[in-house]
Amino acid sequence: MAEIITIGEILVEVMAKNNDQKFEETGEYVGPFPSGAPAIFIDQAARCGSRSLIISAIGSDGFGRMNLHRLQRDGVDVSRIKVLEGQTTGVAFVTYQKDGERDFIYHISNAACGYIDEKDVCEEDFRDCHFFHVMGSSIYNRNTYLAITKGIELCLKQGGKISFDPNVRKEIITDNEKRNLLIEILYQSHIILLGEKELSYLMGEEQERKNVETLLGRGAEMIIVKRGKRGATLYTPNNTVHVGAYPVEEVDSTGAGDCFGGTFVSCINQGLRPEVAVRLASLAGAKAVTKKGPMEGNTTLEELKRMYEEHYNQKPV
């Protein structure tokens, strides 16, 4: 039975080939690539050696099969991915602006993964669940929200913990209602992974230290603020650890944060110390940006441990 479980969108990503391409203009794209924040997360959690399950839905089409085969190959339990006849697998188009920002056009909530619901979430799947991971991006309709809420309940009921990445994107979080749902989950989470802006956006307070103290005071055990090229900071009730970024040539940052999260939770699940897990996660994130495609830079724990030894001149224990 799975130790790490997530619920949410499985997509393909179709990526602009050149910088500064616009959706209004014909251009070249590369894709499809397996994608979807929870899918990238769970793929990486499995590759790092934890028993991992995703609850999701795809269409009966080539885009869905591509994802299914990838997750299966990497060791994810795919038995709870519904294949829906008459629905189409979700798609995300992405273009890259000059300033490094990305623009998206999504078919998600209206695609096959829009049909994930509570009925897909079974108590027996959660019997051995240590971590239930929530991606904020997966709250794109009421069905998926209710499915996620049920997942949280089932996980907590049998002693598991909640990990959470709000994954706030301007195209998806358009209203205050959604923000409130994210805050609700934030306060139930034991492991919180997020960007600097997300933290202040959700908490309504600019000072990171204050926000972190509030969350630790309300029961969070580990908070990781991801800062991209500037590394990451791990906060626990007793410790603050800053990890510098591993120097790499960035090809494509899409999915790196999800890969970071999958590595971190998988390492914690396997008993590694948070200080070591955050470094391994940071290395995984760095590795991820060297490959074009959201899931293409995912990697194994063995390789991350090798990178760790090389970079830190010590074993990851």
Added chain:
Amino acid sequence: MAEIITIGEILVEVMAKNNDQKFEETGEYVGPFPSGAPAIFIDQAARCGSRSLIISAIGSDGFGRMNLHRLQRDGVDVSRIKVLEGQTTGVAFVTYQKDGERDFIYHISNAACGYIDEKDVCEEDFRDCHFFHVMGSSIYNRNTYLAITKGIELCLKQGGKISFDPNVRKEIITDNEKRNLLIEILYQSHIILLGEKELSYLMGEEQERKNVETLLGRGAEMIIVKRGKRGATLYTPNNTVHVGAYPVEEVDSTGAGDCFGGTFVSCINQGLRPEVAVRLASLAGAKAVTKKGPMEGNTTLEELKRMYEEHYNQKPV
């Protein structure tokens, strides 16, 4: 007020760059291109000089804007294209098999254009309507079917005629119920444009001549069987005209049939004889396949008339 009106999907098309690409594998694509069978038809009808209107819906995104600008530039009345916040413009992905067949993955009925409904079809828009054109591909949900049915009624009520292209695709027409809806429209149509296989599929009879006689017997005025590289045949109650294909180097056949239809109906609307209109339409279809992109090979009536004079050594009268 518009003389030619259609209702249906506006999409972007994203096309595989190489032959024999598979949806399951990462590859290169070119797009977005303005698309959607009724959009291609109406764009061409407008370019050929008839006052043309499309009733449709797009998302508030780059893909939608691309279509809107193209149709507007080419003279289509775009005032009845709804721009829906929170919905995404439809997308069609297309790959080309070795044998020339195409495979599609669609976001249509679940996209913005899935929200076209009866309320979008206003009697006053039909005041001057000479031709209401129906694309079979547009019957992808009950809403659009009802909208189209209302369009047929309003057009007939004030003395206009129905033109129809069943546009049957294996991915869309999956059940007998849809086939019956198409047959219902077929029997109400004055101008019928279709492929050989579509005719026998809908009529349940292999012999073309028999099928044509049945349709003419039930009130059809012009039936055009499109045969791609083998030309086209025009049947009227008094005449049968075969038109050979204009020799061109085929780059992309997508949209050529819709461009053929837009030309034919626009020419008939402007009083050209069916024998001349079918030749101009055939030239337009030939021109269309020389350009990559469903709507990129659309052209003006002036250019088609020039091609006509060159090819037939006479004026198109």
